[in-house]
Amino acid sequence: MNRSSPARPLLFRAPPWLFAALVSLHPFVASAAKKGGDSAPDAMVKEAVSSDTFTSRPLILILALAAMSLVPFALMMVTSFVKISVVLSIVRSALGTQQIPPTQVITGLAIILTVYIMAPVGQEMYRAGGIDIWSRGTSVFSSETVGTMLGAADKSKEPLRDFLMKKVTNKDRTLFYSLAKKMRKEEDRKDIGPNDFMVIVPAFVVSELKEAFQIGFLLFVPFIVIDMVVANILLALGMHMLSPTTISMPFKLLLFVLVDGWYLIAKGLVIGYL
Numbered sequence: 090m091n092r093s094s095p096a097r098p099l100l101f102r103a104p105p106w107l108f109a110a111l112v113s114l115h116p117f118v119a120s121a122a123k124k125g126g127d128s129a130p131d132a133m134v135k136e137a138v139s140s141d142t143f144t145s146r147p148l149i150l151i152l153a154l155a156a157m158s159l160v161p162f163a164l165m166m167v168t169s170f171v172k173i174s175v176v177l178s179i180v181r182s183a184l185g186t187q188q189i190p191p192t193q194v195i196t197g198l199a200i201i202l203t204v205y206i207m208a209p210v211g212q213e214m215y216r217a218g219g220i221d222i223w224s225r226g227t228s229v230f231s232s233e234t235v236g237t238m239l240g241a242a243d244k245s246k247e248p249l250r251d252f253l254m255k256k257v258t259n260k261d262r263t264l265f266y267s268l269a270k271k272m273r274k275e276e277d278r279k280d281i282g283p284n285d286f287m288v289i290v291p292a293f294v295v296s297e298l299k300e301a302f303q304i305g306f307l308l309f310v311p312f313i314v315i316d317m318v319v320a321n322i323l324l325a326l327g328m329h330m331l332s333p334t335t336i337s338m339p340f341k342l343l344l345f346v347l348v349d350g351w352y353l354i355a356k357g358l359v360i361g362y363l
Contacts, residue, residue, distance in 0.1 A: 179301070179305030186338065202358055261299075262283060265287075266283045315344065319333045319336050320337075
């Protein structure tokens, strides 16, 4: 057994996506502390290191643990999960198969495709800021750990920012930039930039939803055509008691299988982020 390197705490063995969560939460916390002599990340690091916050203040520990419960939602907002899950849900609705595939399967497939897309970004973020965490062997929830993780999040935010900027439209970014400035006092507006996370994250989500609905419309059209053809045929034959949706479902499934629909959708969603 190799004993040359000391055992690292469990917190320091976290996967790269943890740094994405830290970065996604960090800018919103830092934006509230931009005033002062030091920059927000430096001030937060100094405050965390100078006082044993987590051990001397149980209330802050509880609040920190509560904030960690928001990490999954933050990850969904700054990754491709939103668009992928919406597209897959629209496909299920277009097929008219009710709950087939189940919601768990749709969510699982969306997570897998999201991991494929976000893995390169996570690796870049880890190389940018993860070294600082691996190089220290402090205990979990110590003040030094808090300062180290905040510093690592500040260093690794640029790869995530670049990923978000590639998918954000100028129209959406301009909208949220103007809204962010209007919601603040005149003296605070200079602290808001067009590339801040508070601007590009909501713009990214709106852009992803817009693109997901565009893809969903294109996927819906052929199945709507099948429904209309089946409904007209049943009407011409006088079969008013038969549901067109029930009769058209096998033809929808046949078309989807013949064109290898899941393959094309998965390929298109992943390639769309290249």
